[in-house]
Every structure is written in structure tokens, then in C-alpha cells.
Amino acid sequence: MEFAHIRETKGDRAFTIVNTTVLLLIFASVLYPLLYIVSSSFSSSSAVISGRVVLWPVEPTLDGYAAVFKEHRIWSGFGNTLIYTFAGTAINVVITIMAAYPLSRKDLAGRGVLMFVFMFTMLFTGGIIPTYLLVKAIGILDTRWALLLPGALGVFNMIIMRTYFMTTIPDELLEAAQLDGCSDWKFLRRIVLPLSGPILAVVTLFYAVGHWNQFFNALIYLKNQHLYPLQIVLRDILIRNDIDASLLSDAEDSAKEQGLRDLLKFSLIVVATFPVLLFYPFVQKHFVKGVMVGSLKG
Numbered sequence: 001m002e003f004a005h006i007r008e009t010k011g012d013r014a015f016t017i018v019n020t021t022v023l024l025l026i027f028a029s030v031l032y033p034l035l036y037i038v039s040s041s042f043s044s045s046s047a048v049i050s051g052r053v054v055l056w057p058v059e060p061t062l063d064g065y066a067a068v069f070k071e072h073r074i075w076s077g078f079g080n081t082l083i084y085t086f087a088g089t090a091i092n093v094v095i096t097i098m099a100a101y102p103l104s105r106k107d108l109a110g111r112g113v114l115m116f117v118f119m120f121t122m123l124f125t126g127g128i129i130p131t132y133l134l135v136k137a138i139g140i141l142d143t144r145w146a147l148l149l150p151g152a153l154g155v156f157n158m159i160i161m162r163t164y165f166m167t168t169i170p171d172e173l174l175e176a177a178q179l180d181g182c183s184d185w186k187f188l189r190r191i192v193l194p195l196s197g198p199i200l201a202v203v204t205l206f207y208a209v210g211h212w213n214q215f216f217n218a219l220i221y222l223k224n225q226h227l228y229p230l231q232i233v234l235r236d237i238l239i240r241n242d243i244d245a246s247l248l249s250d251a252e253d254s255a256k257e258q259g260l261r262d263l264l265k266f267s268l269i270v271v272a273t274f275p276v277l278l279f280y281p282f283v284q285k286h287f288v289k290g291v292m293v294g295s296l297k298g
Helices: 010-041 045-050 063-070 072-104 111-123 128-137 155-168 171-179 184-192 197-212 216-221 230-240 254-294
Strands: none
Touching: 010 254, 045 254, 063 072, 063 254, 072 111, 072 155, 072 184, 072 197, 072 230, 072 254, 111 155, 128 216, 155 197, 171 184, 197 254, 216 230, 230 254
16 A cells, blocks of 8 residues: 655755754764864874864874873772762662652652652752751761762652653552552562663663762862762862873973873863763663653653
């Protein structure tokens, strides 16, 4: 059976051309800075400081990356960030599930009041100083827990996950499980979670990226440099030019020294960004589905 081909009107073709052009321009504006940073990180220090790098690496070299991995604080910061990311994400996801699932159940007494309390915290917070005093009062200031506990639950992510449970897990499935003697814990563990892969992937990505880019809380709560995440180390190098002098011992003049500093900055940006870019494709297939289903109704 043949279907008649629907002709596009001039207005449709014009819209398609304009829309495609705008999207390509937006894509180029996002892609070019990333390509420039990557190309600069693989270029020589003289090419970087002279501005000869436009799109492709000039005088390719790995000196920047060699200098990055010689800096002991970068290894320490990278290790700390991995700890914060994996431990923090695990805490976040578990607490989010423990809050979202009960709130998705229609038989939970006081569900409306609890949702109001959670929503209230999204609109009104104690502020930086009261939060700092609280962290200090409970004894976790200048410890790893200061970056893990204060943000243990993201209310926005909890609402998305709650909505996903409400729209995806039918009440009839719960009733059937209860008739078979299934407890709430077993129902959550064996039925709800296996059916919630997309939203778990989305929430995990949100939390993991947040921990990987952890900066402000670390700047406020941490004084011990051995606990600094990678982003604080990156900030010291980008803003304060705080680099181990031994890495610049072979610099013959100030121009070469500045070139190596700039090269080290670009290389460190790539090192700090690459793990997130590498992780994203594995959850991208779940990303759109999880967000769309989780936002259908509240």
C-alpha cells in the first residue's frame, strides 16, 4: 500500500532551514570552546602564548599533561573528587529513593503536609552563615562529611523520582504483590527499583556531576588542603597561578614560564572535564526518557 507524499509548503521549508541554521550555530558556539581548549592542551607553550592556536593543535606536544601529572596536588584533588563523587552519589540516591517512594504512595498518611515541607525548603533556606554554623556545631567542619551530608537530598531530584514512581508503577501491581505477601521493602527492592532504571540513571547523573563540580561548599567548609577536591586545585591554578615552582625550573625566561602556566591550565581543564564527558554517553539513552516521564505530572 502506497501512501501519498505530503508536500512541504514554502513556510515549512523556510522554518526547517532557519531552525537547522540556528541549531548549527548554537552547536558550533558550544563545540568550538571545547575544541579550542583540547587543541591548546596538546599545543606547545609558545604556540599557546602567541595565540596561534585556532582550531587544531600547533606544534603538538604532551608537555602540558606531563606537567599536570607531576603536580602532586592534582593527584590528591583527583582522588578526593572520586571519593566525594562515588560516596556522595551513593548517599544521595539512597536517601532520594527513601524519600520519593513513600511520597509516591497514596496510602501514606500526611503525604500532602510532607510534600509541602519539602517544597518549602526549595523556596526558603537558612542561608550561608546559618548553614556554616550548623555544620560547625555538629562537628563536621573541615571533614569529608561537610561535602557529603549538607546536600544529601536534592528536593528537585526527589520530586522527579516521586513523579516517575507515580506514573510508572501502577497501584494494581502493588495490590497484587501485597496479596502474595510481599512486604513494602521487598516490593521496593525487587519490583520498583528494577522498573526504574531510566530515572535512577538520570538522578545518578545529576548528583554525580554536582559532586564532580563541587567547589563552593569545599571553599567554605574545608581548610585542610589534603581534603580539597579537584575543582579547588583547578581554581588555584587558573586564578592564583599557584603552581609548583619545580615544574617551571627549566623555564629560560618569563615568556616561557607564562606559556607553560597557560598550557598547564588548558591541560588541567581537559583532565577535570574528561571523566564527566566519558560517563555521559552510558546514561544518555535513559536521560530523555527519565526526565520526560518524571515530569508528566506532580
